[in-house]
Amino acid sequence: MDYIKVCKKLKLKIILSAMFSKELRELIMLNGVCPDCKEINTGWAWCNKCDPGRFLKEGKTSGNPDFDKLIHEAQLETRDYGDNTEWIPFERLKDIKPIGEGGFATIYSATWLDGIPEYLSKKRRSEPQIVALKKFKNSRIMIGAFTDEIKVHVKCSGCMVQKLYGITKDPKTDEFSMVIMYASDGNLRDYLKKNFSSLKWEEKLQNLWYIIDTLGKIHDINYIHKDLHSGNILMYKPNVDDLSGTMISDLGLSQSIYDSNNSTNVCGVLPYIAPEIFNGKPYTKASDIYSFGIIMVEMSTGKPPYGNISHSDDLALAICVGLRPKVIRGTPKCYIELVNKCLDSDPEKRPSCNELLSVIFKWNLEFINGKTESEIVKEFSNADAIVSREYSSNEITLHPEAIYTSRHMNFRNLPKSRNSLGVQVENSEFSDPNLLENFIYDAVKEQSQDKIEVESTNE
Structure with a gap:
């Protein structure tokens, strides 16, 4: 310039x-x-x-005064040209195809003909870019949920979450969609299923560092995610030859910590929900940490947690009385210890994002500095060898009632959460094959005078 x-x-x-x-x-x-x-x-x-609201002066409007106001307010919080939330005419989006479905929304891929905004010494647009469209089911009814998610995206725009480019509307259906960054490698759950046998712990630790770093940034602005699971962790490659990086997506349930209240109404994916939430306690930063601990288990196994059983009231009951998922044989002891801290039944005893970030960064640093003789690197390298030898196929057969999309659930009269022995190791002498049944039997015996109720609806 x-x-x-x-x-x-x-x-x-x-x-x-x-x-x-x-x-x-x-x-x-x-x-x-x-x-x-x-x-x-x-x-x-x-x-x-001068730039906020310029789209209105140029005659670009959503046709809905409330959405025009929403975009204008988002632009007032914009930091730079590349961070701008735009109104995107639907005709500028081509090759729209469904690529995924969650509990409350359907995701599409599309080509944005105008490209994403860039700033390299001057304003410009990229070449036509593949983006994702997030369309709420019954979006004309769920306007409140749609606008809330837009607002949270704007608040968290500096937190390395999935980037929001703007809003569009299908003129045929009058339904609004969010235009967001496309994740080339899908979500973490599918990525692990596809790549687990060849995935080394060095890359797993790097991705865990990205996840907890992003979650920490969300917590730093006093927001909580409330629905953190491997389906909401997206994988992408900044460049073709790079290792996959991660970004947190789906901020639809996220809210300020000051707005979180006690409730028997639970929303999310059951295996990732902290036990105190089943007892009607409010979502907190610590409940996000529990969800991260379950993701750590999933990194160890390559499989969704509790995939072989029904995600019913029995599972919620067992989690409350101490059931935790299993890790695979060879998982490093230091890793299991950190998982158990995250999954502690007492939210006050769980580590913070900063504490987790510090530990996982130190593990990463051992690999970065090439300390092949360090005990940490040896433990994780031995774990890699066991995966290559014993888990090469990593076939996953899910129970027909194992549900990994977010849904509303309502629990009553569940026992107060407590700790057990922590996570167990698959196929080891310490592993109890009847663990779930034993937990449920003990809990039901203890709570025999109470009735446990659960209602669930996918919306």
Whole structure:
């Protein structure tokens, strides 16, 4: 960018100030100048005084005043040109195909003809880009849920979550969709199923670090995810030759920690829900940590948790009295210990994101620094060898009532959550094949005078 050309667009008083300030000159070169107010942009190619609402001045409207206002408010919180939430005309999206379905929404892939916004010394668009569309089931009815998720996305835009590009509307159905970043490698659950036998612990630890780092950023702004599971962890490659990275998606249930209340109404994927939530306690940062602990187990096994049993009230009951999923043989002891801390029945005893980040970063650092003789690297390398030798097929047969999409559930009269022996190791001398039945038998015997009720609906 030519500094002289840029300065010609500035107000005289700013030019004079820049003559005596190196920092101001660097800021001018970095952010550019707003063509309307002639002042330095507040972010890369973005002026927070002039750019929010520009789409309306240019005659681009959703046709719905509430959504126009929503986009305008999102733009008021925009940091730079690449972070802008746009109104995207539906005709600019081609090759729309369904690629996935959750409890409350259907996901499509599409080609965005205009490309994503980029800023490399000046505003520009990429080549036509593959994006994802998230369309709520009954979106005309679930307007509140749709707008809430948009607002949370805007609040969490600096947290490395799945990027929101904008909003569009299908003129044939009048249904709105979110236009979001496309994950080339699908979700973590499918990625593990496809790649588990060849996936090394070095990459698993790297991905766990990405996940907990992102979750920590969400927690830092006092939000909680509330629906963290492997189906909401998306895998993508920044470049063709890179290892897959991760990003957290589906912020539909996320909320401020100040808005979380006690309730018997539970929403999510049952195996990932912290036991205190079944007892009507509010969602907290610690309940997200429990969900992360279950994801850690899934990284060990390559299989969804509790996949061989029905996800019914019996499973919720067993979790409350201490049942935890199993890890596979060879899983490092240090890893199991960290999982057990995350899955502690007492939320106060679970580690924070920062504590987990510190431990997992140290493990990653051992690999990065090539410390092949360190005990940590040896443990994880031995685990890799066991996976290659004993789990090469990793076939997954799920119980027909094992449900891994989010749903509403209502539990009453479940026993207060408590700890057990922690996670067990598959096919070891310490593993109890009748573990679930024993937990349920003991709990029912203890609670025989109470009735446990569960209602579930997929919406």
